[in-house]
Amino acid sequence: xxxxxxxxxxxxxxxxxxxxxxxxxxxxxxxxxxxxxxxxxxxxxxxxxxxxxxxxxxxxxxxxxxxxxxxxxxxxxxxxxxxxxxxxxxxxxxxxxxxxxxxxxxxxxxxxxxxxxxxxxxxxxxxxxxxxxxxxxxxxxxxxxxxxxxxxxxxxxxxxxxxxxxxxxxxxxxxxxxxxxxxxxxxxxxxxxxxxxxxxxxxxxxxxxxxxxxxxxxxxxxxxxxxxxxxxxxxxx
Numbered sequence: 077x078x079x080x081x082x083x084x085x086x087x088x089x090x091x092x093x094x095x096x097x098x099x100x101x102x103x104x105x106x107x108x109x110x111x112x113x114x115x116x117x118x119x120x121x122x123x124x125x126x127x128x129x130x131x132x133x134x135x136x137x138x139x140x141x142x143x144x145x146x147x148x149x150x151x152x153x154x155x156x157x158x159x160x161x162x163x164x165x166x167x168x169x170x171x172x173x174x175x176x177x178x179x180x181x182x183x184x185x186x187x188x189x190x191x192x193x194x195x196x197x198x199x200x201x202x203x204x205x206x207x208x209x210x211x212x213x214x215x216x217x218x219x220x221x222x223x224x225x226x227x228x229x230x231x232x233x234x235x236x237x238x239x240x241x242x243x244x245x246x247x248x249x250x251x252x253x254x255x256x257x258x259x260x261x262x263x264x265x266x267x268x269x270x271x272x273x274x275x276x277x278x279x280x281x282x283x284x285x286x287x288x289x290x291x292x293x294x295x296x297x298x299x300x301x302x303x304x305x306x307x308x309x310x311x312x313x
Contacts, residue, residue: 080195084110085118087128091135107131124174124193138174138193142302143167145189146294153180153189163189166297178202179210179261179285187212187282188290190302201286201310207242207259208286214266215279219251224273232269234262241265255283286310 085099088108092099100118102108108115109129110122122128128136145163147153152160155176160183164172178190178198192198201208228246233239245257256266267277283290287309291300 080124081121082123083118084108084115084120084122084128087122088130088135092130102130140194140197141170141175141192142194142197142307143170143191143299144288144291144294144302144306145191145299146290146296147181147186147189148296149184149186151297152183153177163191167191167299181282182264182280185280185282186296187280188285188288189282190285190288191299197307197310202261204260210258210261210285211283212256212258212266213249213279213281213283214254214256214270214277215281216252216254216270217276217278218274220248220254220273220275222248224248224254224270227272228256228269232272234268237262241269244269 085096085103088094088099088102089096096118099108103115103118106114107130110120111127124136125138125140126136128134145166147163148166150160151166152162154162155164155172156162163177164175167175174193175191176193176195176198178192178201181187181189190198190201200206225246225248228244231241231243234241239262241262242258242260244259247255249255258265262268266280270277288302288306294300
């Protein structure tokens with residue numbers, strides 16, 4: 077989702093269905109207030125979170141929203157779906173307008189989902205160049221051993237895309253379970269990497285994205301607002 081930046085006069089003209097000349101007259105008459113101040117310039121750049129009042133009528137008042145959700149199994153990481161409940165449908169009592177998911181999970185994967193309406197924030201969090209760590213607990217159908225560690229650390233060549241994955245950290249937790257840390261998110265990457273060992277993934281749970289960890293007090297399907305510290309840490313990744 078891209079940030080919606082544009083000129084003030086274009087926004088008001090479109091919103092009120094008036095000419096740009098009429099908008100200029102409103103500006104001259106101090107009838108337009110943007111973020112608490114009288115707007116004078118028709119080419120003032122605004123975005124989707126600019127608070128805009130014209131002739132005493134609020135034209136736009138979106139607030140930035142940031143949530144974490146403990147995604148359950150069989151919930152799709154989407155805004156709309158015909159067959160399955162969506163992640164957004166679990167955010168009961170929340171205005172879904174402009175919300176999107178920062179870092180999706182597969183249908184049967186569980187754990188941390190971040191949901192926001194702040195496109196700049198989510199882009200910074202998920203940008204490949206930022207190489208943000210994503211931690212997963214993976215449960216396998218067959219036993220795992222030390223040979224997996226080097227294979228993940230060396231990266232794997234995916235012939236379909238013609239790419240080699242970045243080094244990934246694998247820590248064995250038990251005979252059938254490992255923690256995997258990725259700095260990218262190729263299509264079904266973890267399942268495909270374990271597939272090289274003919275070892276099906278039977279459970280995938282995301283613990284954290286960057287410095288934001290899943291709140292362990294959240295049951296599956298529950299959500300909460302991010303704290304100020306969690307929101308701000310994205311800039312510091």
